[in-house]
Amino acid sequence: MQSLLRWGIENSNDGGTTQGPQEPHRKLDPEVIDMILGKPDSELMKEALAIAVDEKCEEEERLQALDNFEMLVEHIDNANDLVKMKMWEPLQGLLTSSSSSDEIKRQTLWIIGTALQNNPAAQISYLALSPVEDLVAFLSPSVRSAKTRSKAVYALSGLLKHCAPAVQQFGDADGWNKLKAALEGVHPVSYLALPRSSIVIILDSDIAVRRKSAFLLNSLLIPTTEPVPRPVPNPPAPSGSPSGDTSVTLHPSAPHPTQEPEASGPVHPNSHSSMLSDPSSVSTSGLAARALEEQGLLQALINALVSPVPYGPDGESDEDAEFEEKIFK
Incomplete structure (x- = not known):
């Protein structure tokens, strides 16, 4: 905070008056910005995964990194970034590696489940690795830990x-x-x-x-729930018929054979x-x-x-x- 205050004073202009030559503006140290605003989630994810896959790190440190990673992918945008940052492969590697402890595998399963919840885009990305057989193998009681x-x-x-x-x-x-x-x-x-x-x-x-x-x-x-049709207002009444009818038609009549069907709206890229x-x-x-x-x-x-x-x-x-x-x- 002192660095930020000093930078603000040095780069301020008191009432628009100029008192002698001024020093050129100095850029704020990125480390100071990180201290104030915090690092982006993408950077935190990279750092956590780097620790998790590093077998030279202590087990507790790796588990803590995986726990932090799991909290980050609770956000659906971060979960979708896993494929962009090529993180699904190292996560699957942790899950299948013979050198991974039971605790490491359990934390990795937790991350996978959290990232995939109600997220079709993440499901498709992860499914490309053909992971189902590896996940199914954990159902066997030969995996000693019930957790x-x-x-x-x-x-x-x-x-x-x-x-x-x-x-x-x-x-x-x-x-x-x-x-x-x-x-x-x-x-x-x-x-x-x-x-x-x-x-x-x-x-x-x-x-x-x-x-x-x-x-x-x-x-x-x-x-799967079928979409509910929207109520469609009745067409305008012909001349001479009573006005003021506010009823709606839930199932409108089929279009004329020569009438072109309405094109469905564009599907914009998103999680669903x-x-x-x-x-x-x-x-x-x-x-x-x-x-x-x-x-x-x-x-x-x-x-x-x-x-x-x-x-x-x-x-x-x-x-x-x-x-x-x-x-x-």
Whole structure:
């Protein structure tokens, strides 16, 4: 602040009078501007990601950088800048790297889920990396941390909701079977290294993953709302007819065959332009309903209600009101 005050005094003109030769105006130090106004979000994102991907930095420092990054991408404009600044690739690299700790992967999943929420533009950009198979892999109980698996469901929810192409990739990656296992809390695992191929059943004792999986399935089954037609005023009454009719027609008559249909308005580039240019791309209910029947998801939901897998540290609980409510929805 003292530097700013000194600069203002030195570059001010007292009442328009000139007292001797004046020194040329000096430019304000950019560091001073940053101190006053703060750095742009884009710079903060670059700095945070640089720390996060640097394996020479301490783990706590990297986690703090990822936490700061997640708060920045809560803003939809910053989330859309991820593709412009080529940040999706290093984030996906953190997620798939064998050297990334479980905590690093969990924070990265959190960032991905936040950036994708209600953001079709970000969904399309991230989907170009074909990430669904990597995300689905985190649903397995072989990922020891239940918190990490919950964040994986969070990231999948952000990617799949209102994004039919992502749901298609989800099906191709055997995602429905993985989701079914997450709903039931029963994971069949094949051990081919044994003398005979064996199937071992692993029980998942974490109820939070089951709750979020049920919520995800419910969101995919919700039909896309059709646009409501605007009321169209009736045409002017012919001469001699009573005036003052203020009624409106909700479904106007079809145009004359020779009449050209009105061109739809231009689709301006923004976060939701893909939804406007291709409305069918947001409909996931058909794919989810088909999987509900063909992939055994309906039976999995029934099993989860009738014969719930015990949960808790000692498996002392079996029923969960919140989980049951999400299933009934």
